[in-house]
Structure formats: C-alpha cells, structure tokens
Amino acid sequence: MLMQIRIYNTLGRKIQPLETVEPQTVKMYVCGPTVYDYLHIGHGRTFVSFDAMVRYLRLRGYNVIRVQNITDIDDKIIKKAQETGKDWTEIVDFYTKDYLNALTQLKIEIDQHPRVTYHIKEIINFIQKLIDKGHAYVAKSGSVYFDVDSFPSYGLLSGTKKEEWNQGEEFVKEKKNPYDFALWKAWKPGEPYWESPWGKGRPGWHIECSTMSMRYLGEEFDIHGGGIDLIFPHHENERAQSEALLGKQWVKYWVHVSYLTIKKEKMSKSLGNIIPLNEALKKWGPSVLRYWYLSSHYRSSLDFNEDSLDQARNALTRLKDAISIIRDIIKEGPKYYSKDEDIQIQRNIIELIKGFHAAMSEDFDTAKALSYIHEIVSLVFGKIQYSRDFMSAMLAFDALRQFNYVFGVMDEEFYPTYEMLSKVIDAVVEIRNQLRMKKMYDLSDQIRAILANAGVKVLDSKDKSTWRFE
C-alpha cells in the first residue's frame, strides 16, 4: 500500500487526506502574476513550490492538470502604462515574456496559461449570473459589486471577521457596504475598456480567477493555490463569487505558500526590497535556485541570504558527485555476492526511500524529504564508494532519480538533452577528422568503433564526416 498523501487545507486549517474529485486526477489552479514588472525571487518560490507538488503527484501516478493564469489587465498595469507613457498592451507583452522565460528556465511546465483579456465574454456571463441570482448589483457608475452580505459564510476561508473586511479599494460611496468588492469596474477616461451590459468597463481582479479556473477545471476541482498574501481578500472573494454562483462547494483544498523574506521582511515590490528573478537565475542558475527553494517546507517562510544559496550550490555539487560514483559502480556490472554489511546498507536505503515518500506525502515536506536523500548520499560517500556493491548503487541511483523527478535539479545528469549530446558528438567527430587528415587511421577507426558501440553511426565522405544516431 502506498502512503496516503495528505495536504494542509487553509479552509479548516488542518492537514487532510487528499481525496480527489476524480480518481487519480488532480486539477490545480495557481494564481499567476500580474504582468506589470519583472518577477522577483518571491514569485519564483511560490511557483516552484507548486511545481514540486505537481511533480510529486505525477511520480505517484496522478494525472495532473495545472492551470496558472496571467493577469493582463489590472490597476497596476494601467498605472505603469501611464507612468511610462507606453501602451498597456506593450507593458503586458513585455512582462509576460519575462514570466514565461522564467518558467522555462525554472523547468516549470504549465498546461494552460489563461489570460484575462482573452476571457472577457466568460467573465461578463459569470457576473450576469451573479446579478440574476441576487448576489451582485449594478451601481450608478456602471460598476458591478458583489453583495458580501448575500453570502453567509464569507470570511470562513481567511478566518476574518466583518471588522477586518476592508477590501483595500478606495472607499466608494455607491457600494451597499464598504466591504463589497468590484466584479466589474466602470470605465474612466484614459483606461482600456470592453463593452458590457452595464456599459464600458473592465473586470475586477477576483472574478477573473473564478471564471478561468472554472472554465478549464470544471465546477469542482481539487487545489487552488497562491502565496499567503492571496488568502484575503483575493481567495476569500473568489470563493464567495464561485460558491454563490454554484450553490455548492467549489474548491476542495486551498493551499498557500509562505513568504520569501529578506531580512525577515516580505520580499515585495512595494517595499522596494526585491531581487529580480532573472538576475538570480543568471547568478545561481535554475537548479541551485530550485534546490534552495525546496530546502524549506512551503508553509515556512524562507529568508534570502547569499550564504544559504552558496550552501545549496555546494550540496548540489555533492549530489552530482555521488551520482558519478554510483554510475561508475553500476558500470562495473552486477555482483554474484553481497556481504552482510552490504545487505544492511541496501535495507537502509530502502528505509530512507520510504522516508522520502513519507515526508513528501505529509503535506509535501520537501525539507524533510531532502534530509533522507542526504543520508543516502552520505552512505554513497562513506560506504558504497568503497564496498562497490552493485545493488546498493542501484538502489541509491533509483532514490536519486525519484528525488530528481520531484526536485528537478539534476536533469542533465539523468536526461542529457539532444543539444548537449550533439555538441559532445560533434567535438569527437571533429577530433577524428583531424586524425584522419594526419593519416592516423588506427585511432580514427577506434573512435568510429566506440561511437558505433554507443549507437552513433559516423558517415565519412571525402573531406567531411557527419553522424547520426543508429
């Protein structure tokens, strides 16, 4: 029996067994960025944390559908356009590229990147239904607000009370209650707009995520996530709108990643203490960043300092060294006998792999999972490297392969890319060419045989050799 996966649900504030809506399938929606500026490493932490969850679920055989939206219309975008004198679409296109590029570098594959402005029709339909059901009202200006009093369990997700429901929007007299929030914002001169039954305007922030998640994941889905700053008001509002529309439970598990901090303060554009993600990627590379992010549990805060990144880099190097030792032992081939001590080590490794899964299964505790991997690595350096026991090496290799499937920090070690391989083969073929020109045919034939043995066929013509995989 595989270990049951359990997950902390902000709704209810406890760890619960993961029971999915559809068997063996997890549908997940994560709130993506508002594309008005470069991403910082705080954003990266949230996205990589969810990526590790997705990878672990896949390792455990779940089909995972992952949607992560792009907020491409918002007050912040309009403000940035006004400040820079650029068109808002130019701002959006530029920072969307920065975001997608960061995801690619961080090896995060999203299945669907819905953009708000591509879903205006669906958003308008959603709002209209809320009005028809008496959960929303059109104000004098043409803005539409959600009537919070019409949704009795408002505040349940965030555990907040009425006194705390200030929506952070400027106080608008036309609202029934100050805590009502905008579903549709009436047009103001100089702003982009779309036509709607209530006049020109644009969608509010919260309605977009309700509409797009429901469109791609259905009326009931498993995980809705983001950073903890989104619990209130964003997710509270999303839940209110969606459950008001559906009249039933919408999301099963609300999952939130804690802050990345710097000097113990939230990293945030408004506080001016950010480290741009693209700079960090240049300085440390995606694998070190991923390793560093995942060396803490997603529900604890993670404080940035250069030393801890250097430590991550060293730990990763040690892992890579362990893999090369393991590979050498595996290359030596199976043994016909293992000593008692080796059998003990083999059993240890199996227990450590179980520990890895137990940690990942208990609310995706990557920090604890990593500690089991370190123990395996210590066995490689301390024992297996000397015993050269084949089965111990195979088990350690399997552990590291599973670890990497989740952490995604040593892909080159396990799956060299075509690009990388072809560069190496090009170099070898070029050296062989030079040997042929010097008429050193013995050596060049030897190289051809070695390549053939590795599945690479060398094709000689008069003055040039090419190659292809057999």
Ligand SMILES: Nc1ncnc2c1ncn2[C@@H]1O[C@H](COP(=O)(O)OP(=O)(O)OP(=O)(O)O)[C@@H](O)[C@H]1O
């Ligand atoms: N310091 C941080 N640590 C972890 N996650 C963060 C941090 N800052 C933002 N996030 C998360 O990144 C995602 C995208 O955030 P969003 O675009 O709303 O950020 P933002 O509000 O523009 O950023 P900032 O908070 O710097 O102003 C959200 O899920 C958010 O919770």
Ligand SMILES: [Zn+2]
């Ligand atoms: Zn959202």
